[in-house]
Amino acid sequence: GHPLVLIAGPCVIEDEETTLGIARQLKSIAEEVGGALVFKGSFDKANRTSVDSFRGPGLVEGLRILQRVKDELGLPVVSDIHEASQVEEAAQVLDIIQIPAFLCRQTDLLIAAGSSGRVVNVKKGQFLAPWDMENVVAKVGSTGNQNVLLTERGTTFGYNNLVVDMRSLAIMRQGGCPVVFDATHAVQLPGGAGGASSGQREFVGALSRAAVAIGIDALFWEVHHDPARALCDGPNSLALDNVKKLWREMLAIDSIVKGTDAS
């Protein structure tokens, strides 16, 4: 298999300079550790727990900022969409169009994303069995687009908690699509803080190592230079300062599992 790719960036695009700053730091770490990087940032958080939460700069402004990341840093970029009508504009900029977990069965959205010809990354719903993603892949595939990534981000486990069934990574990979493990959303405690989701940042490293040891194609981390002040998903975001050490660990495990250890 190919070496592990890291998809990383802030949960939401907070503002232009912060976003560019995070992207620059990530790129510099990528060069140091020798890892492949895709930059991630959402332009709109359409399903926040509370109506009062920060949602992001919106489609037009968000895409403009992501285009700058591409232009200045040469990084591929991914973002999520929520309505079929957003696909056309989004596909002008995004290398990967991401479908949120709650929306992973919305037929129109999947078909619109597929029709764009872009790579489509579908997050598995917290309510779905891994083998059920086959039907999701078929919906995108009905457009002729076979470039589908599947992302595990945890499954409903009682109330206000998610569990990662690591078998899911192996099961989804058998279907032929590259598999991504979203370690930072997997440690969310949905609604765990009443009017917001809480999270367990302390398990991001452990779950990431576990997933990489099983064998995955990409790892997904939300990162922030100051998670305590992040406008979204702070409790489950990684601090930028910790990324280098963790990423190195991941690449070491990945090389053993994929048998590509050249040392």
Add this chain to the structure above:
Amino acid sequence: GHPLVLIAGPCVIEDEETTLGIARQLKSIAEEVGGALVFKGSFDKANRTSVDSFRGPGLVEGLRILQRVKDELGLPVVSDIHEASQVEEAAQVLDIIQIPAFLCRQTDLLIAAGSSGRVVNVKKGQFLAPWDMENVVAKVGSTGNQNVLLTERGTTFGYNNLVVDMRSLAIMRQGGCPVVFDATHAVQLPGGAGGASSGQREFVGALSRAAVAIGIDALFWEVHHDPARALCDGPNSLALDNVKKLWREMLAIDSIVKGTDAS
């Protein structure tokens, strides 16, 4: 409390005459048993398991048929929407606008529905704790619309299965919104038939009795004159022939629980 209301109708509007036929029969049963009835039918099934499944007549044609049900039978009608852009047209016809479970956290959809001034029935996501619906109610309520119904339709319980936590009915009711129990979706086995969801029609009666005994405001049943040939949700739909007897049982339990037994 008010006596139990029944929300019933086919999963999807199959065609005009079938739909009207089911509505007529339901109205005639309602008169016989002395129960309040709201007619339900979807114009578009936007999240079927498979891309090849029947989806319905679409917004315009579906609303036209529901308007006929209103005009000819005098029944209030409910249907579900999937994008904010559908609200304006839908609100011209529907008495109750329904938000599907997967979409129960989509802020724009909730706010658009709320702004219509219609009653909004939100199905609790299979991934949500009952107390988290408070945030959902607040999203609709931010438009000034306090007419919100909350529907229990089961919670993710391992793979390809749902469980109804009956405590949820009591918890959601404490928040002040009328609570609906959707007995026919609660017995779905999501993805249980590979390319489609399966269902356990045999438990609709038992779970309905249980929910009514706890104390609810409305019961939601998908019904069909011939469930084996239904174009959607056949395995979990009730046969029209069984509705009268079951409904009577429900009203008897409801009257004991609400202390309104006049006999």
Add this chain to the structure above:
Amino acid sequence: GHPLVLIAGPCVIEDEETTLGIARQLKSIAEEVGGALVFKGSFDKANRTSVDSFRGPGLVEGLRILQRVKDELGLPVVSDIHEASQVEEAAQVLDIIQIPAFLCRQTDLLIAAGSSGRVVNVKKGQFLAPWDMENVVAKVGSTGNQNVLLTERGTTFGYNNLVVDMRSLAIMRQGGCPVVFDATHAVQLPGGAGGASSGQREFVGALSRAAVAIGIDALFWEVHHDPARALCDGPNSLALDNVKKLWREMLAIDSIVKGTDAS
């Protein structure tokens, strides 16, 4: 079906006079509401969360007290055992021998209980599917004893929480054994208080109504004259003062469901 039986009593036999006092009050309520009663009390709580918790008077003393309940009040009695070696003595006094949920697959214990010839009430493990109780019944049945009751007391649902899958009552009843719903253990929050289990007494009534509405043979309630001071399971025990009203509600629902309403 036969009218609903109530199995009730304190979680643990605290002392002789308290126990007799509770039994007397329950018997008097039973006569008032016209319901059948079995008295329940444990002589040893062998699996408390913490090693420091009160465990009860032990086998010999506990059985002596239960014998007094039988002699003075004429009530049948049930208690639980934890090792095969306890069966012989227990069977001299108990009308029903109860197998705790955690032990419901311990072959020796089931066979010893079955061999006593007494009715055996097996609580379904929090880790078992309802259809798996068939194998449990076969273990007891291998002794020639077919008098088996099956008790639902909730299923593991994430951490520190249980959910009652009401379908379970219908599924287990199809196997031919009378089915009991243990409403007070079903509302436990296992380990929910750190060094002890917590509980949600406020849902005992709602879940009991739901179970009776589905159709069961017996209801199981732990009761205490002062739950706040109970030495075991206080948070999920019913206050004796509430029993009469609740029991009447149950009998009213039971008579509708079983079609035995003579009024």
Add this chain to the structure above:
Amino acid sequence: GHPLVLIAGPCVIEDEETTLGIARQLKSIAEEVGGALVFKGSFDKANRTSVDSFRGPGLVEGLRILQRVKDELGLPVVSDIHEASQVEEAAQVLDIIQIPAFLCRQTDLLIAAGSSGRVVNVKKGQFLAPWDMENVVAKVGSTGNQNVLLTERGTTFGYNNLVVDMRSLAIMRQGGCPVVFDATHAVQLPGGAGGASSGQREFVGALSRAAVAIGIDALFWEVHHDPARALCDGPNSLALDNVKKLWREMLAIDSIVKGTDAS
């Protein structure tokens, strides 16, 4: 941390020569890969799904065979007990006394095991949160015995399925006890074959890699020279032929995670 230990052997002691044969092969592999080995075999399977299943040679004969393994091969041995009365004899032979998951809250059993002075390995019940094992450790610790191992073997996840919450390994390890991951029981499908448990041997390698990558003290594998003919747990047992390659992978990941890679 110390390098990873492997606890391995047949589910049940089938007969003397088979057992010795498996032990000899495991020891030879241990020498080849340079890993530490503890031999595991049960003398009695006291909670098989069906009453007709093979249970083992019993306490006396089982311990005699395990003593031969110790004498002839110099391997430490572990087996599980089910009643407090078995501890005295078991402690004469066993280096580690194991408490089965269903019995992990039985106070008398834990205290008897603790009092023996032997290392006690408690499997976390399928119904317990990882933080609740603190109370279990305290029960054993009340005897003055602090040598407790905690084993993760999966948590109830809907019906007839288990999920491994990998966070559990990190949480239990924070308590200070060495943590074991039982990969072969974790892939059981309890009751999944009607009268027996089924299993998913194909995931043993993946879940083992994941657990080792998180950081554990020991790995537990049931192995058999011919799993298809094993008298117990065949569907989830590893074939002896696959042990060497898998063990090497585990040691490689372990050395990265624990920073002990000398190469």
